[in-house]
Amino acid sequence: MSASQQAGMLTYDLRSRGTSSLYEFLYQSIREDIARGRIPCGTKLPSKRNLAQHLDIGVATVTAAYDQLITEGFVRTEQRRGYFVEDVSDFRCKSVASQVKGLSGEKRGSLGSGSGTRGTAGGASSMRGTKGATAEGASAGRGSEHRGIAGGPADEVDPAAVAGIPGVAANSSSAAGSASSAASTFATETPHAIERARDPEYFVDLKANRTSVSLFPATVWGRYMREVLSLPSDNLLRSIPFNGLPELRRAIASYLRRTRGMDVSPDCIIIGAGSEYLYGRLLQMLGPTTTFAMENPGYRKFAAISKAFGNPWRPVPIDESGLLVDELEESGADVVHVSPANHFPTGIVMPIKRRLELFEWANRARKRYIIEDDYDSEFRYSGRLIMPLFADDASDKVIYLNAFSKTMVPSLRISYMVLPPKLLARYVDTMSFYSCTVSSFEQYALARFIDEGHLERHINRTRNFYRRQREAVLREIAQSPLAEISHVEERNAGTHFLLYVRTSLTHDQVRQRGAEQGLNISLFNDYLLRDGDGLSERTTKRFEKYSNGETALVLNYAGIEPERLPETVRRLACVFPECE
Known part of the structure; x- marks a missing residue:
């Protein structure tokens, strides 16, 4: 036709x-x-x-x-x-x-295109289907505790045993002197180092991508924690499987099926204390010769983690449809980290054509994979949630990564990843000696919180709050002097937007004047990744042309208390002399 x-x-x-x-x-x-x-x-x-x-x-x-x-x-x-x-x-x-x-349970469902069943570690086929072997059973016979090399707990040291080691007693006096010197250094330098790492206090932090803790149903969560404490001690105190409690993995699998159109086996889910931890496990499993690619601009922390693990990484420019796949091919990367549902900081949604190009890239080589970071995707204010790449992946090439710290509270350091069956088998073989890093107390409580519908109700309530918050922020800006020198680019998703300001100030001056007003301000350029090969320069030029030379601020409004909103916008206007 x-x-x-x-x-x-x-x-x-x-x-x-x-x-x-x-x-x-x-x-x-x-x-x-x-x-x-x-x-x-x-x-x-x-x-x-x-x-x-x-x-x-x-x-x-x-x-x-x-x-x-x-x-x-x-x-x-x-x-x-x-x-x-x-x-x-x-x-x-x-x-x-x-x-x-x-x-x-009906003929036609409500979320996304079809997705066959994700299997577990035992084999793979070109069509989705239930696989036989399970990851949980792979750790059978490993023992209830992970031991150190000597056979005891890794963090225990027997002083009597140390006394028998040749050379230790003879060097005890010099060791004492070294210890005294180290203690002196610790007393003088450590407090300063800790102080440098501590976040300064601001009237409003417009940079932090965090949620308002006042929205969290703390009473409900506290009730589940108390119920967990009443569980039989055998359930609560025994060792946790390396990939997390089965109860929580089943709850997450059911949640993903209901809300994201993903049909996954609980055995393919790995629980960890934060996305950074899980990302580190992936880096270790895939090995130091694996080259990673990141969206540029993008989330700088994952680039820093890759560098810390010694993995080569490449920043890949984006355009108005997301990551440029031809540039990805040129980079020589084996694994790419993307956020197709809500790119940070632009908010771009990757359209189907670019998704197809990304799948084609992954299918050209056996060792290529896509890490899909679905962080923040729940907060979409018009239309329905964007389908994950994972739900449309027919070749087991997508690793799905998400966290509860944004949808619930930042202190709840529980994240999870969903691995394709072949990678799951590899993870079991190489990474299952690591203990699960999330306590059984929190895992049991979160499983019940999800199973009884509180997570979805909380997300819906939070989404409505942020929709109103966003509208209030945009309305306040429109009524302020900022309206004369700026325009907003926002895509009805996430908890931030880009504010393009026509100003003569340099980026450093904007940050400094913002700090003087009690505002922690981040700029678009803060999220450009640089590895010295010119890729970031191409990204910079592309967006400089796109923004017509204006200064782009990344304004996270999630942490603004409603009563502080008018004063926050007033102070933001004071940053720019053009508003005076």
Whole structure:
């Protein structure tokens, strides 16, 4: 069918939508038909009004479905012409029927395209299916405790045994002198080092990407912690499996199936104390010869961790559709770290065409993988949540990474990753000697918190709060002197936006004047990654052209207390002499 051809009227049985909303069902139905080629590239879709009349639904329902398809890159809109199907002919759609059944128990589900079942470590096939071997069983016979080389706990030292080591007693006096010198150094230098590492106090920290702890249902969480303490001591005090408690892994697998369209085995989930810890385990497992690529600009901490582990890494520029795959190929990287649902700090959603290019890159070599960081993806304020790459991965190339520190509270250092079956087998063989770093108390409590629906209710409540918070911040800026010298770029997602300011100040001056006003300010350039090979310079030039030379501030509004909002915007305006 040519680009000028009109699609016949789209007909779907809306009675089979199960628990899905009308717009989600319609979006999913059209998405599947496009992905499977039943609606070819270039086809003009029915107008919103005509389709609404045909299906006997509201125009707003069709608008919401079309908007989601546009966001994900399946459909484009042309002014005064209508809606047209994009070329997604290379899209390999998984079994929708099995994924839908897992989501809602009905014929067609509400989240994303089909995703077959993720297996466990025992084998792999080109089609999704349940694999036989499990990761949990791989640690059987390892013993209830991980021991040091000598056979005892790794952190225990027997003074009597040390006394028998040749040379120790003879050097005791010099050792005492060294200890005295070390103690003196510790007393004079350590407090200063700790002070340098401590975060300074600000009136408002616009840089920290943290949530408001006042939103967290602490009473509910406390009740679950008390219930956990009443569990039989055998359950609570025994050693935890290396990959985390089965109860929590099952709860996370069920949550991902309901909310992210991901059908995964609990055995493929690894629990850890923070994304940084899990990322470090991946680096160690994949080895020092594996080259990692990062989105540039992007999250600097992962680049720092890669450098600390001795892994080569490359910053790869992005454009308005996300990571540039041709630049990724040129970089020589084996593994790439991306945030396709909500890139930081731009908020870009990676469209389907770029996702297909990324899958093609990964499939060209056996050792290539994609680390999908889905952090912050739950906070989307229009349309539905963006489908993860993992849910559309038919080749076991995606490692899924997420955390609870943003959706719940920062102090809850619980993260998880979902590994493809082949990598899971490798993780079991090489990394399972590491003990799980999250206490059983918190894991049991979190499992119950998720299973009884409190996590989803808390996320919905928090999402509504941040939607109102964002609107209030934007309204306050629009009514301030900043409106005359700036414009906002925000994409209805996350808890930050870009504020482009026309100012004569240098970046250092903006930071300094912000600190004088009690504001911790971050700039777009703070998130540019540099490894000396010119990639960051290309990214800088691209966004300098895009921003017309304006200074881009990355404003995180999650931590602004509502009563401090007017004063915060007033102080921000005082940073720039153009507002005076």
